[in-house]
Amino acid sequence: MLALVRAECQPQTGDAHGKDQLEVCAMLSERRLEVLRAIVQDYVGTEEPVGSKALTERHSLGVSPATVRNDMAALEDEGYIAQPHTSAGRIPTDKGYRLFVDKLAGVKPMTAPERRAIQNFLDGAVDLDDVVGRTVRLLAQLTRQVAVVQYPSLTRSTVRHVELLSLAPARVMLVLITDTGRVEQRMVDCPAPFGETSLADLRARLNSRVAGRRFADVPQLVQDLPEAFEAEDRGTVSTVLSTLLETLVEETEERLMIGGTANLTRFGHDFPLTIRPVLEALEEQVVLLKLLGEASDSGMTVRIGHENAYEGLNSTSVVSVGYGSGGEAVAKLGVVGPTRMDYPGTMGAVRAVARYVGQILAES
Secondary structure (H helix, E strand, C coil): CHHHHHHHCCCCCCCCCHHHHHHHHHHHHHHHHHHHHHHHHHHHHHCCCECHHHHHHHCCCCCCHHHHHHHHHHHHHCCCEECCCCCCCEEECHHHHHHHHHHHCCCCCCCHHHHHHHHHHHHCCCCHHHHHHHHHHHHHHHHCCEEEEECCCHHHCEEEEEEEEEEECCEEEEEEEECCCCEEEEEEECCCCCCHHHHHHHHHHHHHHHCCCEHHHHHHHHCCHHHHCCHHHHHHHHHHHHHHHHHHHCHHHCCEEEECHHHHHHHHHHCCCCCHHHHHHHCCHHHHHHHHCCCCCCCCEEEEHHHCCCHHHCCEEEEEEEECCCCCCCEEEEEEEECCCCHHHHHHHHHHHHHHHHHHHHHC
């Protein structure tokens, strides 16, 4: 768009009307942006290629159909729109959607009733699995797309409490509870019997050191803990600590939940060849995690069409955002759908749901 404007609007050296020419060019640029906005909105709403006559009838562009046709030709030359087949209107390209999202589309705020509905639906959750499950269903219903929610990552969490329960003289259950409501349970087979008094002592000492601390800090905080116990108990204390540390760094922590895949069947014509590659990609957890991106990047991310590295998802867009408590993202959630997507509405729904999920985690 900028290259197009510069080519048509380059004032001549010494041109006394250079300033006026640049003002005309700015207006021209704004008008073509408005034409692009109208094309995206109409195509998303009607599912049909958009012609110049329809644009002038539906939108107050203030110019003739002939002028709109010229603007559409310029937009097509720049790669923002394309003609799917002869004698048809135009549809946005990935590049056109990108300009629309970056420059033309605001995030549509949720209405008060919608916000109350989100809060009421999520407030009924009883544990983390329920929170994630409800979030997936809610996102899929609000956006009518495929919803993906990542579980809070252990590596970005803090310890809320460590519980130790005696199951047998030489067997202990270790329960790790995080600030995000995640609960991890492990069985510990001790090298020797461990009494209730010693177990209570270990529980108290352990929580005094690690409660409220980041997972990354835990190894250093507990490394000398066995020395606080009698020699005959140090082996068991070391075994319990080893299990705890293994829980903190386990590779299986990157879990996610997906829902609303059936929504894609409504958009069969949006996928040029077949929907199968999209469905296969959605079955690959590694692919979905890469699509969502790093949780540390908590801002809104929109990947459109060929911006998705996985070839099977080149006909889709992904809208994602980080969520968490205390203003720090611990995971991401988002939706996957065709590039012909209501971007303002989808971005608004994803952002609103992420905010409420973060509040629930903070209060849990």
